Amino acid sequence: MTGMITLAGVTKAFGAKQVLQGVDLNIEKGQSVVVIGGSGSGKSVMLKSILGLLTPDSGTIHVDGTQTVGLSRRDRAHIDANIGMLFQNGALFDSLPVWRNVAFRGLQDNTLDMQAARDIAVTSLSQVGLGPELLDVFPAALSGGMQKRVGLARAIASKPDIIFFDEPTTGLDPIMTDVINHLICDCVRELGATTLTITHDMTSVRAIADKTALLYQGRIIWQGTTDELEQSDDPFLNQFINGLAHGPIEVEGQTVEATVTGGT
Amino acid sequence: MQAIATIGRFFLGFFSQTGLLTLFIVQAVKALVTPPVYQRLIGQQIMRIGYYSLPVVALTSFFTGGALAIQIYYGGNQFNSEAIVSSIVALGITRELGPVLGGLMVAGRVSAAIAAEIGTMRVTEQIDALTTLSTDPFKYLVAPRVIAATLCMPVLALVADIIGVMGGFVVGTQSFGFNAAIYVQQTVNFLQPDDVISGLIKAAVFGFIIAIMGCYHGYHSKGGAQGVGRATTNAVVASSILILAANYLMTSLLFSA
Numbered sequence: 337m338t339g340m341i342t343l344a345g346v347t348k349a350f351g352a353k354q355v356l357q358g359v360d361l362n363i364e365k366g367q368s369v370v371v372i373g374g375s376g377s378g379k380s381v382m383l384k385s386i387l388g389l390l391t392p393d394s395g396t397i398h399v400d401g402t403q404t405v406g407l408s409r410r411d412r413a414h415i416d417a418n419i420g421m422l423f424q425n426g427a428l429f430d431s432l433p434v435w436r437n438v439a440f441r442g443l444q445d446n447t448l449d450m451q452a453a454r455d456i457a458v459t460s461l462s463q464v465g466l467g468p469e470l471l472d473v474f475p476a477a478l479s480g481g482m483q484k485r486v487g488l489a490r491a492i493a494s495k496p497d498i499i500f501f502d503e504p505t506t507g508l509d510p511i512m513t514d515v516i517n518h519l520i521c522d523c524v525r526e527l528g529a530t531t532l533t534i535t536h537d538m539t540s541v542r543a544i545a546d547k548t549a550l551l552y553q554g555r556i557i558w559q560g561t562t563d564e565l566e567q568s569d570d571p572f573l574n575q576f577i578n579g580l581a582h583g584p585i586e587v588e589g590q591t592v593e594a595t596v597t598g599g600t
Numbered sequence: 601m602q603a604i605a606t607i608g609r610f611f612l613g614f615f616s617q618t619g620l621l622t623l624f625i626v627q628a629v630k631a632l633v634t635p636p637v638y639q640r641l642i643g644q645q646i647m648r649i650g651y652y653s654l655p656v657v658a659l660t661s662f663f664t665g666g667a668l669a670i671q672i673y674y675g676g677n678q679f680n681s682e683a684i685v686s687s688i689v690a691l692g693i694t695r696e697l698g699p700v701l702g703g704l705m706v707a708g709r710v711s712a713a714i715a716a717e718i719g720t721m722r723v724t725e726q727i728d729a730l731t732t733l734s735t736d737p738f739k740y741l742v743a744p745r746v747i748a749a750t751l752c753m754p755v756l757a758l759v760a761d762i763i764g765v766m767g768g769f770v771v772g773t774q775s776f777g778f779n780a781a782i783y784v785q786q787t788v789n790f791l792q793p794d795d796v797i798s799g800l801i802k803a804a805v806f807g808f809i810i811a812i813m814g815c816y817h818g819y820h821s822k823g824g825a826q827g828v829g830r831a832t833t834n835a836v837v838a839s840s841i842l843i844l845a846a847n848y849l850m851t852s853l854l855f856s857a
Contacts, residue, residue, distance in 0.1 A: 389728050409736065416734045427729035430720075441733045444740075490733075 339398065340365040340498065340530040341386060346395035347554075348381055355381045356392065357554035363532055363547075368524060370533045370541045372576060373551035374585065379534040382551065383502055386532070387421065388412055399498070417441075420491035420499040420529075424506055426483035428475035428490070434461070435471040438489045460489035463526070464519050481512040485519065492523050499524065501533040505540050517543035538577055541565070550576060552585060624816050628746055631738035641744035649710050649745070649811075650752030654759060656709060657702045661760035664697050665689055665767025673776055685776070686783045687790040689768030694791065698760035699753075699799045700847050703806035706749075706756065707813075707839040714745055714814025715835035719821035719828035727819070742819070746811040753807030754800040761796060798854045805850065806843050813839035 341363040348356040355378045363369045373379050384390040386397055388404060397404050399415050409416070428437045435457035442448030442456060458468045464485040475483055484504065491499055504520060505513040517540050524531050524544075533544060541548055542562060549559040550573055558573045565577065575583030672685045718741055721727050730737050765787060772778040814835045821831035 384728070387728075387732055389731060409731065409734075413734060416732065419732060421729070421732045423725045423729055425724060427725040429726055429729070440735075444733065444735050 339363065340367070340400055341532065342396075342398040343382070343386070344396045344398075346382070346385060346392045346397060348378075348385060348390060348392050355554055356385070358395070359551070359554065359556055361549055361556055361559070363530060365530055366528055368531045368533070368544055368546045369549065370535060370545035370547070371549045371551050371556075372536055372538075372541060373534075374536060374576070377551045378554045379551055380502065383500060383532070383534055387419070387500065388416075417445075417494070418497045420494065420496035422484070422487045422491045422499070422501045422504055424503045425480075426475070426487035428478075428483055428486055430475055433472045433474055434478075434486055437475065437486060438493050440490060441494050456493055457489070460493040461486070463492060463523060464489045465515070481508055481515070484508065484512075484516055488516070488519055488523065492527060495527055497527075497529055499527075499529045499531045501531065501535075503535050503537075504533065505535065505537045510539075513537065513539060514543075520544050536576075538579075541577075620820070621816060624819070625812060627738050628742045628812060628815065631736065631743040632746060634739075636739060638740060638744055641740070642747050645744045645748030646752055648713070649706070649748045649807075650755060653706050653709055653752070653756055656705050657756045657760050658763045660701050660705050661693065661698055661764035662767040662770075664701055665693055665764035665769075666771040667767075668692055668697065668764075669768035669771040670775070673772075685768065685772055685778070686786040689772075690765050690787045690791045691795060693764035693768070694761045694795045694799045696799075696847075696851075698764050699757040699803040699806060700843065702757050702760040703753065703803060703810065703843045703847075704840055706753065706807075707810045707843060708836055710749065711810045711814040711835045711839040712832045714811060715818040715821070715831045716828055718815055718818025719831040722819060722821050723824055723828060737819070742811075742815045745815055746808060749807035749811035750804050751807070753803040753810070757799055757803030758796070761799060798850075801854070802847060802850050805846055809842045809846060810839045813842065 339362045341361075343359050343361045346356050346359040347354070359378070359382055361369075361371070361382075371379055371382065381390060385392045386399065386404075388407065388409070392405055395405070400418065402412070402415055404412055404415060428434075429440070432440070435454050436443065438457040438460050439448055439453035443453050448456060454471065457471055461468065461470060466482065466485055466489065470478070470482075470486070475486070478486065488504075491501075501520060505516050508516060520531075520533070521544055523529075531544075533540065535541065545562050545565075547559065547561055548565050549556045550570075551557075552572060558568070558570050560568060565573070568574070571584050574580075575585050668689050669685050672688050676684060718727075721741070727737050727741070730740055769780070769783055769787075772783055773780045817831040817835040817838065818828075821827045823830075
């Protein structure tokens with residue numbers, strides 16, 4: 337297997353606040369990697385850096401063999417065309433009905449006419465367990481769980497090679513969380529896509545991860561398989577996955593010298 | 601020392617904002633002149649910005665034309681004002697009040713709406729979603745609004761001109777007993793094409809300012825609902841001030857020669 341996404345020494349600061357302090361991560365082709373970490377640990381900044389929504393201060397990010405740091409949107413268009421993204425709250429376009437949301441990419445690049453776009457929307461919605469009766473509904477009329485599902489349908493509609501999930505189960509009830517986790521697993525298996533999920537929901541981690549990485553204070557301080565996750569005696573990891581208030585991970589703003597321990 | 605730091609922060613903030621706005625305008629203009637052109641979105645914005653602003657612009661200009669006629673009639677009584685009411689109303693409305701008041705009213709209505717819509721899209725990650733779906737937010741969001749506002753404002757100003765002059769006519773003929781035919785004749789005789797054209801040029805610039813300010817403040821909004829509210833207020837205040845400043849500059853340029 338070859339590295340589909342590789343981050344090396346990625347740093348990013350906002351003013352005096354150093355959010356990423358040298359992130360190193362390798363995601364192999366077809367692998368499902370989950371990055372866990374507390375609020376403010378830099379998960380979203382890392383994801384936005386890979387997507388090109390933020391530019392790292394230093395380091396390199398390779399996506400499918402192309403170094404993407406500093407590339408313009410036009411120069412990375414061929415990469416973006418192969419990426420699907422499920423945003424935390426769906427990020428569906430309020431002004432468009434569900435079918436236009438799902439088939440948005442194809443409509444914008446003129447690869448789909450109206451009928452083909454509706455057909456793609458029906459297929460993608462069915463893959464996430466939704467029926468064609470939702471095609472002409474606007475996002476505001478959907479529940480949070482349904483918005484997530486439509487967001488997932490949009491992410492997989494163009495059959496991308498890489499899919500990112502930003503806190504896919506945040507704000508959902510336990511049953512809907514399980515539904516979304518299964519949908520992610522099914523969709524990924526069907527597409528054979530490489531995925532990166534960021535979350536702090538351990539149920540999702542156990543359901544969808546081939547490999548897990550713990551991000552703390554802007555660095556990956558542990559990474560390993562799901563089995564290694566359960567067996568690890570790493571104090572940072574144990575505190576996080578067991579949700580303990582006391583341990584080496586301290587509240588945001590206090591300094592802790594984190595050591596890279598590695599699970600593999 | 602504290603005072604110097606405060607002054608320094610103010611100027612740094614000012615120059616930083618000016619630079620950011622300049623870059624935004626450059627990107628917006630680039631998006632205007634390069635494909636793809638989203639005709640469906642431009643059409644939608646023409647409806648929202650132009651068509652739905654017609655009532656507010658029409659009412660504003662009608663009452664302004666009427667009030668102007670009253671002021672000229674009573675204020676200039678000793679100068680045989682009956683003869684000059686029609687001319688001054690026509691001149692005042694077409695050169696200044698039609699485009700400026702129309703611009704200010706549209707700024708309040710449209711600039712706020714644009715900032716709120718784009719600001720909400722920013723804080724709910726819809727703009728990030730656009731980018732990840734290989735769609736340039738400047739071409740998809742900014743360009744259609746700027747094109748629509750720049751095209752619609754001259755039309756709205758022309759409507760404001762006609763209805764404003766009509767407001768003066770109604771007050772003149774109904775309240776002061778002017779002869780309708782003579783009023784219309786005097787208006788037509790006095791008004792020059794340049795008077796109307798200068799107002800329409802101003803209106804196009806105001807339309808550009810309104811859309812750019814709405815888009816700029818919405819695009820850079822942050823901090824949830826409070827941030828969107830702040831963006832909306834800033835868009836209206838900035839576009840109103842810039843309309844008045846641009847009006848002064850353009851009046852100087854167009855009429856000083």
